[in-house]
Amino acid sequence: IERYEGVYEAGYEAIRQARLQRIDQLGLFDQPLTPWPVPELTAWESLDDDSRTHEVRRMQVYAAMVELMDEQIGRMLNHLETTGQLENTLVIFSSDNGADGTTGGAGLGDHHDNSVDNIGQPTSFVTQGPDWARVSSTPLRLIKTFSTEGGTRVPFIARWPGQVPAGEVNPEFFQVMDILPTVLEVTGVEGHQGNFMGREVLPIQGVSAWPLLSAGEPVYADDQLAFHTYIEPRLGASSVRMGDWKLAWWKTDRVYGQPQLFNLADDPGETTDLSEEYPELAESLWHEWLSYAERTGISLEDAVSENLQ
Numbered sequence: 578i579e580r581y582e583g584v585y586e587a588g589y590e591a592i593r594q595a596r597l598q599r600i601d602q603l604g605l606f607d608q609p610l611t612p613w614p615v616p617e618l619t620a621w622e623s624l625d626d627d628s629r630t631h632e633v634r635r636m637q638v639y640a641a642m643v644e645l646m647d648e649q650i651g652r653m654l655n656h657l658e659t660t661g662q663l664e665n666t667l668v669i670f671s672s673d674n675g676a677d678g679t680t681g682g683a684g685l686g687d688h689h690d691n692s693v694d695n696i697g698q699p700t701s702f703v704t705q706g707p708d709w710a711r712v713s714s715t716p717l718r719l720i721k722t723f724s725t726e727g728g729t730r731v732p733f734i735a736r737w738p739g740q741v742p743a744g745e746v747n748p749e750f751f752q753v754m755d756i757l758p759t760v761l762e763v764t765g766v767e768g769h770q771g772n773f774m775g776r777e778v779l780p781i782q783g784v785s786a787w788p789l790l791s792a793g794e795p796v797y798a799d800d801q802l803a804f805h806t807y808i809e810p811r812l813g814a815s816s817v818r819m820g821d822w823k824l825a826w827w828k829t830d831r832v833y834g835q836p837q838l839f840n841l842a843d844d845p846g847e848t849t850d851l852s853e854e855y856p857e858l859a860e861s862l863w864h865e866w867l868s869y870a871e872r873t874g875i876s877l878e879d880a881v882s883e884n885l886q
Contacts, residue, residue, distance in 0.1 A: 578641040578697050585636040588621025588629070589708045596715045605746060606845060612716035613727070613846045619708050631693050632706065638697040639705050667737040667763055669756065675721035675728035678710035718847040724804065724814035724825040725847055735790050747789065750818070751796045754783030762787050801862070803869035807879045815880055817866040824852075824862040826881065833882040836863060 585592060597612055621629065650670070657663040689702040696703055705713060710720040714727035721728050735741045761768055762785040769778050788794040803817040814827035821842035826834055838852040838859045852859040870880060877885075 578637050580644075581637040581640045584640065585633045586629075589618050589712055590621060593618070593712045593715050596712070600716060606716075607748070608843060608845075610716055611844065611846050611848050613718035613848055618711055627693075631696075632709070634693050634696045635703055635706055636709055638703070639709070641697070664738050667735065667740070667760075669736075670732075670734040671753065671756075672731035672733075673721070674731060675719075675723070676710035676713035677704050678707035678720040678722075679704050680706050716846050719827075722806065722808060722812045722814060723827045724806070724816035725827065726841070726845060728814065728827075729804075729816075737790075741790050742793070745793070747793055749789055749793070749795050751786040751789060752783060752802075755786040755796065756783075757781060758783050758785040759787050759790070761785070801865045803866045805870070805873075805875055805880055807875075813879060815866060817862045817869070819862060819865075822858060822862065823847075824859055824866070833880075833885075835882065836885075838862070 587595075597610075600606065601610065624632065654663060654668070657666055657668075690698075690700045691703050695701050704710075707720070711727075714720050717727035717730055718725040719727040723729075736743070758768070758781060760766075761781075768781045771778060784796060786796050789796050799820045801817060801819045803815075805813075805815040807813040811831055812828055813833065814825070816823055816825035818824070818841075821840050823839050823841055824836050825839070825847070826836040828834075836852065836859065837847075837850040838855060839847045839849070840851060841847075869875075870877065
């Protein structure tokens with residue numbers, strides 16, 4: 578934790594701008610990048626000294642946690658190397674869906690001592706909080722629980738010498754549910770069918786992403802894929818995508834907004850709603866999502882604004 582002393586004192590927007598520059602230097606996006614402008618990001622200057630100290634400490638601890646996790650992954654890779662297994666092991670690493678913007682330690686903050694001097698100790702429990710989470714999502718829009726790219730698009734790393742090309746960044750889409758079929762294909766194992774220990778085994782969903790990992794070939798091409806999440810009355814988000822096109826809507830202040838259409842190839846930051854420019858495409862994707870909702874039993878009352886039901 579002490580190693581990150583002073584690193585985050587510049588505040589939310591300054592750190593965000595530095596990351597935007599770094600992303601551009603690394604060439605992580607092929608197209609010119611227009612980031613979401615984040616109007617809801619709290620002005621660092623508006624916080625009093627105690628609040629800024631608390632926010633800085635949050636990120637010091639978070640950075641230390643990430644470093645410690647990285648160290649343990651390194652220990653695992655070193656073990657595989659010393660036992661002669663590293664070169665014949667597929668290693669995959671993925672983040673969860675979007676940066677976590679909860680404020681009280683996943684609802685547990687009331688039972689812990691989250692004073693500045695105690696953050697990072699065993700009796701504390703904090704998260705990044707909503708502002709640092711938005712910084713973590715740079716340059717993408719919003720955070721976890723939203724159907725935007727900032728809430729759903731995450732880093733994914735695969736390593737297997739001679740099988741997975743090294744040092745490449747691939748923007749193609751696939752889903753977490755594709756990991757199981759991928760591992761089954763790589764290992765030559767068939768998915769379990771029928772019953773297991775007296776319980777029905779549901780069919781495996783997803784497809785193998787091995788063509789993508791090994792040769793860069795798209796998994797879904799122009800398939801239409803729909804998604805939905807609903808968390809109590811407060812939060813909810815849905816989307817449907819086809820290739821580079823994505824229709825998405827989500828709750829703000831407990832109310833669903835209108836679906837917005839984005840072209841992710843040109844606008845990964847989801848800054849420009851194209852639904853009025855391409856109304857037929859938006860309508861087609863909307864009806865695809867309605868079909869998905871019907872197939873999966875999603876209640877429209879939990880998924881869209883009243884005027885769209």
